[in-house]
Structure formats: structure tokens, C-alpha cells
Amino acid sequence: MQPTPQPIADILEFARWAPSGDNTQPWRFEILDEHHLIIHAFDTRDHCIYDLDGHPSQIALGALLETLAIAASAHGLMAEFRRIPDSPDTHPNYFVKLIPDSHLPLDTLLPYIKQRTVQRRPMRTTPLNASQKLALQIAVGKFYTVHWFEGGTQRWQLAKLMFDNAKLRLTLPEAYLVHRDIIQWNARYSEDKVPDQALGVDKMTLKLMNWIMASWRRVDFFNTYLAGHLVPRLEMDLLPGLFCAAHFVLLAHKAPETIDDYVAAGRAVQRFWLTATSLSLQLQPEMTPLIFSRYVREERAFSRLPGATETAANLGARLSRLLQNDAVGQAVFLGRIGNGRSATSRSLRLSVGQLVSAK
Numbered sequence: 094m095q096p097t098p099q100p101i102a103d104i105l106e107f108a109r110w111a112p113s114g115d116n117t118q119p120w121r122f123e124i125l126d127e128h129h130l131i132i133h134a135f136d137t138r139d140h141c142i143y144d145l146d147g148h149p150s151q152i153a154l155g156a157l158l159e160t161l162a163i164a165a166s167a168h169g170l171m172a173e174f175r176r177i178p179d180s181p182d183t184h185p186n187y188f189v190k191l192i193p194d195s196h197l198p199l200d201t202l203l204p205y206i207k208q209r210t211v212q213r214r215p216m217r218t219t220p221l222n223a224s225q226k227l228a229l230q231i232a233v234g235k236f237y238t239v240h241w242f243e244g245g246t247q248r249w250q251l252a253k254l255m256f257d258n259a260k261l262r263l264t265l266p267e268a269y270l271v272h273r274d275i276i277q278w279n280a281r282y283s284e285d286k287v288p289d290q291a292l293g294v295d296k297m298t299l300k301l302m303n304w305i306m307a308s309w310r311r312v313d314f315f316n317t318y319l320a321g322h323l324v325p326r327l328e329m330d331l332l333p334g335l336f337c338a339a340h341f342v343l344l345a346h347k348a349p350e351t352i353d354d355y356v357a358a359g360r361a362v363q364r365f366w367l368t369a370t371s372l373s374l375q376l377q378p379e380m381t382p383l384i385f386s387r388y389v390r391e392e393r394a395f396s397r398l399p400g401a402t403e404t405a406a407n408l409g410a411r412l413s414r415l416l417q418n419d420a421v422g423q424a425v426f427l428g429r430i431g432n433g434r435s436a437t438s439r440s441l442r443l444s445v446g447q448l449v450s451a452k
């Protein structure tokens with residue numbers, strides 16, 4: 094294979110650190126020459142219950158484009174993206190042009206691209222100050238508003254919502270298949286999955302989870318007779334939900350509809366996350382309540398588990414009430430944030446060589 098020409102090799106070396114749901118990295122790159130490439134993106138909606146209509150993958154794709162643009166600025170190159178119109182939404186292709194621009198300033202978020210990582214463990218409860226919140230609002234730009242859930246009562250309400258949401262997540266047979274495939278066991282790092290040590294649970298719980306998750310029959314048995322989901326939910330949802338500075342939701346001023354809307358939202362999400370990193374703040378996305386509530390709003394069946402729709406409807410109603418103005422349809426990203434140590438276990442990425450497709 095031909096070596097990747099500079100400066101694209103350097104730009105992709107940074108861009109590949111963009112976050113994606115379950116570290117799926119749903120993109121491959123085709124280099125045309127030193128100023129042009131094609132991004133071959135894809136989503137996982139055909140097998141991943143969380144990738145509803147491919148929207149989470151599209152948000153990740155937006156994060157990739159933003160990261161690529163930031164990395165290009167270090168070379169005095171302005172990145173221009175054009176979605177190739179006849180490529181299907183499940184496999185959208187983007188034509189990328191890197192245009193020399195001697196006036197382009199270096200994007201100040203560049204140093205945080207490789208440092209940014211998800212923190213799923215408890216954080217400190219020290220509230221964010223006004224200037225941190227302002228910086229985060231500025232980061233998402235004028236088409237999005239950051240709505241904060243702060244203080245003991247609201248953190249408790251969100252923690253409880255996540256705890257109840259996790260019971261649904263951990264008892265759905267369809268979600269089991271996803272969890273089984275994306276966790277790398279006995280690992281601190283993983284190039285294309287989520288290492289178990291980054292899940293935020295202690296060693297004993299991990300051991301038990303590893304053993305139980307070897308088969309759906311075990312999962313079902315433990316959940317049914319021994320409340321097997323209880324300890325993981327406490328460690329992965331309730332405690333982290335309580336121990337953070339705040340939960341937040343990014344609201345698009347106009348409810349997203351098209352792939353371009355979700356990609357644009359992903360660009361804002363990545364600026365938000367990188368800005369949080371620049372402020373030494375830790376962050377964890379909490380996307381699944383948004384996804385389940387959308388299944389319910391659109392009256393789409395998502396599981397063979399009896400009662401799943403009713404449970405999701407209840408969670409969705411609680412989320413709507415928390416948002417007060419019933420803006421769930423405008424919510425593009427939900428998460429928690431706070432001060433604290435950054436994760437000691439994290440997902441890595443496929444190498445540029447692996448991500449450059451032979452097309």
C-alpha cells in the first residue's frame with residue numbers, strides 16, 4: 094500500500110481520536126491526494142439497538158469532521174466538507190477538501206484532541222462556575238443551548254432516571270448482544286472496543302459480569318432471580334449520577350431531522366467536549382434515555398421483552414418533565430460533567446493505516 098501523503102497523515106492521526114458510540118469508529122478514509130480525501134462513513138443501525146436511525150453514528154461523524162477541521166488548522170488548511178448526495182444515509186460519503194489559507198488561526202482546541210476521554214467513574218460534586226458554563230455555551234455555538242441539571246435534587250433525579258434506565262438496558266435481550274460484542278474483557282485499553290476497566294465498576298463486579306455475560310441464559314437467570322443488574326446499575330449509573338457537578342443536555346434550537354442536522358450537532362458536541370477537557374473537566378455521555386424515548390415517541394417497537402415499551406414510555410415522560418418545556422425532541426446530547434481525575438483505562442483507536450481503505 095502507498096504511504097499516506099503529508100499533511101493528511103498527520104491530520105488523520107489527530108482526527109481518528111474523535112469519539113464514537115461504543116468506540117465503533119464508523120468511518121474509513123480514502124486518500125485522493127495531499128489535499129483531498131473521501132470519508133466513507135457507515136452506521137450500525139442494522140445490529141445495534143442504540144444506533145436508532147444511525148443518529149448516534151451521525152453525531153460521531155460530526156465529531157470526526159470537527160476534529161479533522163481542528164487538526165487541519167495546525168497546517169494552515171481550511172477543511173471543507175461536502176456530503177456526496179447519492180450516498181445512502183447508512184453509508185454516507187464525504188468529500189473533504191483541504192484549502193491552504195494563510196490567515197487561518199490555529200484552533201486552540203488542538204492540544205485537547207488526544208487528551209479528551211470519557212470518564213464513567215464518580216467525579217467531584219463541586220459545581221461548575223459561571224465562566225466554565227459560559228465557555229461551554231460559547232463552544233456549542235448559537236444554534237444550541239446547554240441546559241444544566243444542577244444541585245442535589247436535580248442530580249438525584251437524573252441519577253435515579255439513569256438507574257431506572259439501566260434496568261431496561263441491562264434486561265433487554267437486544268442490548269445484551271451489543272454489550273457482549275463491544276466490551277473487551279480483562280483490558281485497560283482497546284483499539285476497537287470499550288475495555289471493561291473503563292466501564293466504571295470494581296474488579297469483583299467485573300469478574301461476575303464477565304462470567305454472567307458469557308450467555309443470555311445466564312444474564313436472564315441472574316436478572317430474574319438474583320437482581321443481577323442491581324450492583325452494576327449502582328456502580329455504573331446511580332453513584333456516578335450523584336457524583337458529578339451537573340448533568341447537561343444540548344438542545345438544538347430546531348429539532349434535528351436530517352443526517353446533516355445530526356452531523357452538525359456532532360460538531361457542536363465535540364467542541365463542547367474538547368472545551369470541557371481544556372477546562373480540566375471530565376465528561377460522560379448518557380445517551381440511552383434519549384434513544385429509548387425516541388423509540389416510544391415514534392411508536393416503534395424495539396424489544397421482545399414484555400413491558401419494555403411501557404418502561405421506556407415512563408422514562409421518557411420523566412425526562413420530559415425534567416426538561417420542563419418538553420424539549421426532548423430537540424435534545425441531541427445528554428451527559429454528566431465535573432471535576433475529577435481523568436480515566437486510567439480508555440478506548441484507543443485503529444491506526445491510520447487500518448482506517449485508510451483500499452477503495
Ligand SMILES: Cc1cc2nc3c(=O)[nH]c(=O)nc-3n(C[C@H](O)[C@H](O)[C@H](O)COP(=O)(O)O)c2cc1C
Pocket residue numbers: 110111112113114115116149150152153156209210211213286287377378379380381439440
Ligand atoms: C454519539 C455518542 C454516544 C455515546 N454514548 C455513550 C453513553 O451513552 N454512555 C457512555 O458511557 N459513553 C457513551 N459514549 C462514549 C463512547 O463510548 C466513547 O467516546 C468511546 O468509547 C471512545 O472512548 P473515548 O471517548 O474515551 O476516546 C458516546 C459517544 C458518542 C460519540
